[in-house]
Amino acid sequence: MEAREGNAWFYIRNHQQQGPIGLFELKKMFEQGILTPETFVWSKNLNQWQMVKSLDLLPDIVFKPKECAQPEENFASTWQEIEKDTYPKGRPFVRYLARFFDLSLFSLVLITFVSIFSPKFILETSGSFIFMLCLVLYVLVEASILSIFGNTLGKTILNARLRTINGEPLHFLIALKRSIFVTAAGMGFGVPIINFICFYFSFFDLKKNGISTWDQQIGTVVLYGKVSPTRIIFVSLFPIALLIAGLSI
Structure with missing residues (x-):
């Protein structure tokens, strides 16, 4: 998915769905380590909440260190652990x-x-x-x-x-x-x-x-x-x- 500057973005942090913020502010939160690549985000152009890592959303430099160490990380085994602390599929x-x-x-x-x-x-x-x-x-x-x-x-x-x-x-x-x-x-x-x-x-x-x-x-x-x-x-x-x-x- 291609990110758009005009979109309002929502994100999940500390068991709370928060937002909206602009794409610039969202990127800054990732660059500062406040949010992680596994954070769920959503905007009106997405059909459902998705992990940032699965989207073409942030600069490559944000994920470069992790991609080198673990090129293809599979989150299937940890999905239930992630889901129980967040609400990406609604309540x-x-x-x-x-x-x-x-x-x-x-x-x-x-x-x-x-x-x-x-x-x-x-x-x-x-x-x-x-x-x-x-x-x-x-x-x-x-x-x-x-x-x-x-x-x-x-x-x-x-x-x-x-x-x-x-x-x-x-x-x-x-x-x-x-x-x-x-x-x-x-x-x-x-x-x-x-x-x-x-x-x-x-x-x-x-x-x-x-x-x-x-x-x-x-x-x-x-x-x-x-x-x-x-x-x-x-x-x-x-x-x-x-x-x-x-x-x-």
Whole structure:
């Protein structure tokens, strides 16, 4: 791949996906030894996160000493060791957990509000329809939250950040477009069976490429950081607790 000066680059360091920075700054970080040839990088011209060593990205002098000592280093044996400390193939479970946490929280607020003014509607309406209604309404709510606060609560708890390819927070129209895309292609608008099919394909698409189809199309990127098991458990149990509470009513 030929590097372009105008590209914004993201990189993984200390369990955090960071950026964006320009190609000049990226090269300086390698020349100063801050990053290594095994560092994963990504820009909008790449289909997935890749090691710098596999790209025609940096001056030959950066890798010359290692190439002389070890011309053809095979990273296959160390791939699992590298992958467990970084997130080059995305984190679908983190993304799903964050989204379901946010959606569950919004559903709780919406149902509580509607119950105050029209309890009959909640009692006589099927759970599937209420879920689909919450899903559609959340499109507008999520876009508003992202444009105002820059991130949702679920993503913040799980140390994930949503940015444009230039590293800026999403403005409303981009956030709205992405929310519609996620709801349609990623969740099938909540329609039974169709939503599981969408989950399946979006999961393996993310695992394969490290970036979802909608992020590629819209020009957005999700950056991940290390997250504690306590936060994962909390975010996981919250929707389950709401579901159990709803079934018991």
